[in-house]
Amino acid sequence: MTAQTSPIETFDRMNATDEQFSSITDLRNKLGVEANPDDPPNTVENIKLQMQNIPPVYEFHSWVSWDDSGAKAVAQLVVPKMETNQHIVQFDISVLPEYRRQGLATAFLSPIVAVTEREGRRLMITNSNSNVPAGEKFMEALGANLGLSTRRNDLLIVDVDRALVRSWIDRASERAAGFDLVEFVGPYPEDELSAIATMQLAINTMPTDDLDVEDMKFTPEHLKQMDDAMVARGNDRWSLVAREKSTGKYVGWTDLMFNPSKPKLADVGGTAVSSDYKNLGLGRWLKAAILQKLLDEKPEVERVRTGNAQSNAPMLKINDEMGFKPALTMNLWQVELDKVKEYLARHSLVAETA
Secondary structure, rough: OOHOOOOEOOOOOOOOOOOHHHHHHHHEEEEEEHOOOOOOOOHHHHHHHHHHHOOOOEEEEEEEEEOOEEEEEEEEEEEEOOOOOOOEEEEEEEOHHHHHHOOOHHHHHHHHHHHHHHOOOEEEEEEEEOOOOOHHHHHHHHHHHHEEEEEEEEEEEHHHHHHHHHHHHHHHHHHHEEEEEEEOOOOHHHHHHHHHHHHHHHHHHHHOOOOOOOOOOOOOHHHHHHHHHHHOOOOOOEEEEEEEEEOOOEEEEEEEOOOOOOOEEEEEEEEEEHHHHHHOHHHHHHHHHHHHHHHHHOOOOEEEEEEOOOOOOHHHHHHHHOOOOOOEEEEEEEEHHHHHHHHHHHHOOOOOOO
C-alpha cells in the first residue's frame, strides 16, 4: 500500500477513541523495539496521558496514516512558544519498517510544512537514531545538515561502584564546602519558580555545535506549565539543586524523571552548573548524590538513562567514570523550510494550508 492510497489524517489527540490510542500504542511499541530494544513497552493509558497533556509552551500537532490493521505511520510537530527560538519547529516522522520507501515520510512533510509556514518559522529540526538508519537517509535526501551529535548513555544499577559514589559525596565537603544541596520532589514550589528559572539558564552552557538555535529561556510560568503537565501525565521528578550558602543563590542542578509505566527505568532530565561555579566539583556531587538517593529509595530501578552531546567532554567524563555505557547515537538535523518546500515540489506534493 502506498501513501497515495492511504491519506494522511490529523490525529485529534483530545478526542481520539480508545481503539485509535490502542493502535498508536501498538505502533509506538513496534518502533520502540527497533529504536530502543531495552525499553519496556508503552501502555495505552501512558500514551494517552502523554499526548493529552502537553504544556502550552509547546504547540503540538500530530498526524497518522492508517490501514485496515491500524496505524502504520505517525508524525508530530512541536512549535515552541517562548521568547527565544521563534524561528524553529521540531518534528518527527515514524514509519513502520514494512511501510518504508513508499512515500509516506514525504507525504507527512506536506502538513508539517503547512503549519511551519503558517507559524512564520524558517528552520525545521528533527533527530535520527543510530538503530534506525532510515531516518538519517531521509534527512540526507532532504538536504538537511547535521547540527549536533549526541550519545545516549545507560547505567545499569547492578554495575554501580557504590564506593565511588560515596567518595564523590564525601569529597564535596572539601571542594564545595560553601554549598549545600536542596531537594525538590515533584513540582517546584511556586515561590521557587523564579529562582529555578534563573538557575536553569545554565543549560545554555551545554554544547549546541552547529545547531542554529538561541539560548533557552523558560519563564516561571513556563516551568509551572511543564510541572502541571508532568503531574497530569502521572510522572514524577526528583531534583537536587546546589545552593551557595552565603547568598542563597541556586547555581546548578540535576534531576531524575520517572514514568510509572516504566518502573525499572529512570531518565536524567538535565544536569548543569552555572559558568561562574564550574570546577568546584558541583557536577560530580549532584550526580553522585541523586544516584545515592536512587539506590536508597528506589531499589526497583534497574537502569538510568541520560544523553550528552558528543562534544561535551566534561559531562561525558563524569558519566563514564560513574559507569554509564554508550547505548546509541542520536543526531539532531536541521533543514531550512525553503529547502523542504523545494523537495516537495520535486516530488509533486504541495503543502496543504488546512
